[in-house]
Amino acid sequence: MSETAAVPTAAVRARAEIDLGALRANVQALRARAQGAAVMAVVKSDAYGHGAVPCAREALAAGATWLGTTTVEEALELRAAGLPGRILAWLWVPGAPWQQAIEADIDVSLGSMWDVREVAEAARAAGRPARVHLKADTGLGRNGCQPGEDWAEVVAAALRAEAEGLVRIVGVFSHLACADLPGHPSIAAQLALFREMTAYAEQQGVRPEVRHIANSAATLTLPESHFDMVRVGIAMYGVSASAELGTPADFGLRPVMTLSASLSLVKRVPGGHGVSYGHHYITPGETTLGLMPVGYADGIPRPASGSSLVLVDGKLRTIAGRVAMDMFVLDLGGDEPPAGSEAVLFGPGDRGESTAMDWAQAAGTISYEIVTRIGTRVPRVYRNASV
Structure with a gap:
């Protein structure tokens, strides 16, 4: 067993002990559930309060091949720590540091015309193409492009940027709204729309490396949603997405x-x-x-x-x-x-x-809030690191 901490462990006011061995075992269990699809380890919000860099490192050691963050700042922190491989950051605002992300080889999400324009300009300034994932809003109603004319416009603009050598379209993705509610009718509807929007993009000439829509709940219960990659967040930390879904132990997972x-x-x-x-x-x-x-x-x-x-x-x-x-x-x-x-x-x-x-x-x-809200004045103490 290895243990590291920023403060002595004998006389601390409070501590959040992070079992990295449990995290690795969880990633391995989720890889088995993914049935051959690639696994993205989501480490947004400081790895759901567990510590982004150590958790990302252990997830990669356990076989995850992608890392996922919400913000580019989170992704840049991983790169600064020397973490290799593919990282996707998916929440952007106008004026965000696109060029910095491109130069750090971070994949970016595009779901509207303004961000297609901004990433193309940043790629021109960086002198290298941006790796982009087109985000489809299939029913969650958050970021992403609406089906129909909006999707057609974004796909066309991204393909023009690709023809100019400014982007490489490497992914098409979406997000499920109710995967943690087994049998909810929106699940089948979103999967059908995702297939339709992906097929349209491919008909227009998009050749994605990865298509992905499955979150933790879908990874565990909806094999038809796995496509080329699954994005595992809360499940990686051994926490259930919902009471309706079941306990972590039901899926061979252990709280970290x-x-x-x-x-x-x-x-x-x-x-x-x-x-x-x-x-x-x-x-x-x-x-x-x-x-x-x-x-x-x-x-x-x-x-x-x-x-x-x-x-x-x-x-x-x-x-x-x-x-x-x-x-x-x-x-x-x-x-x-x-x-x-x-x-x-x-x-x-x-x-x-x-x-x-x-x-x-x-x-x-929800359980997500319990672990992510543990504040920074509670030290994280890491056990069972792989190195």
């Missing part, structure tokens, strides 16, 4: 992040004692309270206040009162673990601790 903190204070209080802002919690009788030195500034969701989610000494403890910015309180029910005792907020669940899904359900949100 374990979040813990050290109790900073344990004290006995009488019954009738108000706890935290607004006194939404009043102790029902004499008890002990444990102070957790993390709060919503660290990413702990305030709506989870009042839930029994934190594991201390083998028992799930109730969040007493409101989660505050920098701390919250546990009702320890009369137990008196010493200050400094470990309190596990979430992890794989092996020791009876809560999972990210448990926190999501308590907070009325």
Whole structure:
């Protein structure tokens, strides 16, 4: 086992432990699910809060052949760290650093006429063609080009730029809206439209290296959506895309992040004692309270206040009162673990601790938000790196 951390691990306020061995195993399981399609490891938003560079490195070691980011800044960070291979960045705004991306050999997404014009100008300035993926809006309603005349116009403009040597059209892609809701009628409709829009582009002369629409949920449950490549994000980190889809274990995946903190204070209080802002919690009788030195500034969701989610000494403890910015309180029910005792907020669940899904359900949100919102003042500690 190898372990690295930016701070000593013995006396930290809180830590997010990242099991890189679990991440590699997850990528390998997802490769098997992909059934021969290439795997893009999505490391946007600092790898969903897990750390972009170490997670990207391990994903490539486990057989992923592409990396995916939202912003070009995220992609440039990977290149600056020396990560090789193909990287796609797919969210752009006018005036974005297209030339810098082209010079760093980063693939870019095009879904409208303005970005076709800007990337062509940047490629001319860079003196090399841009590698581009044409984005089709097949029903999600976010970025991407609408079918019909808009798609025809963008395809034609991209082909003209390709004829001028300014771009190489290497991909056609889209994004599913409801793949995490098995059987949703939009899934079949989007796949049909994607096939139609891709066929049109190919009839006009586009020769893509990769066609891709499958996200994590589709990779796990919709083999007909795999095409040439799948994009795995949340599943790579061993977190379920939705309760309807199933648990990570159902697909042979293991949660990668374990979040813990050290109790900073344990004290006995009488019954009738108000706890935290607004006194939404009043102790029902004499008890002990444990102070957790993390709060919503660290990413702990305030709506989870009042839930029994934190594991201390083998028992799930109730969040007493409101989660505050920098701390919250546990009702320890009369137990008196010493200050400094470990309190596990979430992890794989092996020791009876809560999972990210448990926190999501308590907070009325999704698991993605639980892991991505863990703040930067919580150090990431990496275990089981491959090198």
